[in-house]
Amino acid sequence: MSSTKVSVLVAVYNAEKWLSRCLDSLLAQTHHDLQILCIDDASTDGSLALLRRYQQQDERVQVIALSENHGQAYARNQGLKQANGDYVCFLDADDWYSPDALEQAVSVFQQYDDTDCVLFDVDYVYPHRSELYAMPSFTSLTGQEAFRLSLDWTIHGVYMVRRQLHQRYPYDDTCRSYSDDNTTRLHYLASRSVRRCQGVYHYLQHSASVTHACDVRRFDFLRAGESMKRQLQALHMDADVMRLWETQRMLTLVDLYMFYHCHAHELPPGDAAYGLQELKRVWATIEPRLLIDGRTRKFGYRLMPTWTLFRLQEWLYFTLRGWMGKNR
Template sequence: MSRVSVLVAVYNAACYLPECLDSLTGQTLRDIEIICVDDCSTDNSLDILNGYASRDNRIRVIRLAENGGQAHARNVGLGFASGDFVCMLDADDHFSSDALECAVNVFDRHPSTGCVLFDVVMEYADRAERYQMPDFEVLTGGEALRLSLTWRIHGLYMVRADIHRSHPYDETCRLYSDDNTTRIHYIASGSVRRCDGIYYYRQHEMSATHSVSVRRFDYLRANESMLRQMKDMDVAQDAVAEYNDHRWLNMIDTYMFYHCHGAGLTVEERQYGLEELHRVWQTMADMMRGRGVAFKFGYRPMPSWPMFRVQEWLYFSLRGLLGRNK
């Protein structure tokens, strides 16, 4: 048994893998296991992984027979994890050399802690920026959940293995449902703390969440999965209501994607996306009107779906015109 199990899901990340793996093999905390799951890469990622594994017996390489997505790959790795604590590292990211030791030290000092957040540095092509969070030493699970709804705190952390095994990665969707896992882990934690170890989070336009794809509509189903899990865990009703407000904003944001980028999708994909938006609007419009909130134009539930669509067309068309005239 190791102190920490690190899950690395890999898909066509050959150009970044050496930096990622070097940051793990060079950790000041030596008692770790590195579980790398190759999700059917078509580049030479697997060769790189096997080369590192041949030189460091802490690295385990698992090759999947077919591509299943990041959440599935991490869950496969989780099944092999034997550490007291678990964290993930994306194949294009890397840690500071003391990151894992810093997090474990917090767990050792505070046994009731369920999750420890890393300090995060966002790495862009031309600059690096520290992720700004509220100044805190400790949060309750409920406080961490609320702050995570708008990502005032991020989702890059180490978690106790028993929490992670009870709540594996949400595989509802190929994208976006990993946000759910983060929030569920926070809810399940007695307390959430932070450490000084740094997670270097690479930002690039090649990532799946930045591309124009029909998978963008997965966000809606991922949000619904999160709501079901919150209800199953008997989360306080005010927190559920707050999350529904968040879901409504996400639905509007997804409609903006449909409005602005629909031309980049096929006819079938556009139809699917519109049907998903309509379905979610139907489940939420009455509830949001009942909230008694004064919504600004563009965010109002509206009495009917055609009226809602007219509002969105006007709102995003005007936004586009104003943006071009600046």
């Protein structure tokens, strides 16, 4: 196992506060044969200087400094181009691995030759508690099974992957946020088998995260969904996969309408107007023939023949849910 190199992608943007813990967790790994690719995405704090110090202390740390900020997916791709490990994983600059995490993942790859992705256990770390990401118990999934379970994140997207597969499907950097989720799903779909290990990825939860902020970037979910559909079409995926994804796009549209319904008043007027425009634009692109009956037939989730009727449905649905305290 000691001769198996793992390349770790660490995208960094203004993460000086957490960066030492992140890098220390990599340098303390029980699996020592590492390439730690740190990509500074034009930070304005002391992150780059801190990375340089770690680079001087340990030759496994390599630093790539970008002159302009492009977002996490783009930054990771710059590191991926230089990755030379047998396997690749990522570590966000505010997160950290358990000491044996990489060893645990490599062990699964070496034990099962048909494995292309190995999921870590994910530990959500809150200010005063932590909570493991709840996944159904499984030993091995086919690529299509993993893809289906990733649509609603029944299984998460924190994993180690064979380098050749990752370089075949680099990060989707269509959007500054969320489009990198597409890459996870493509990796699963292209895998012979997907397994899990007991190594732990500690995922810090804090208000600075895009996923916890009331921000116009939430609407990037819509464009990310369109990008995924284009990629699936280019791969000539079968009708079942296309129906699954179109149905997921519809569910995402409704979910983002709830965000608009609940939080438009908190956004700058221009951002709120943009969000509504994006919702309308994407509504017009949904293909009814591809939607799977079931949830998309329920009130609140119907496509509706006109935008006015769709908006009326969403207003009624989320107003009623609000009265019952169910909107989040």
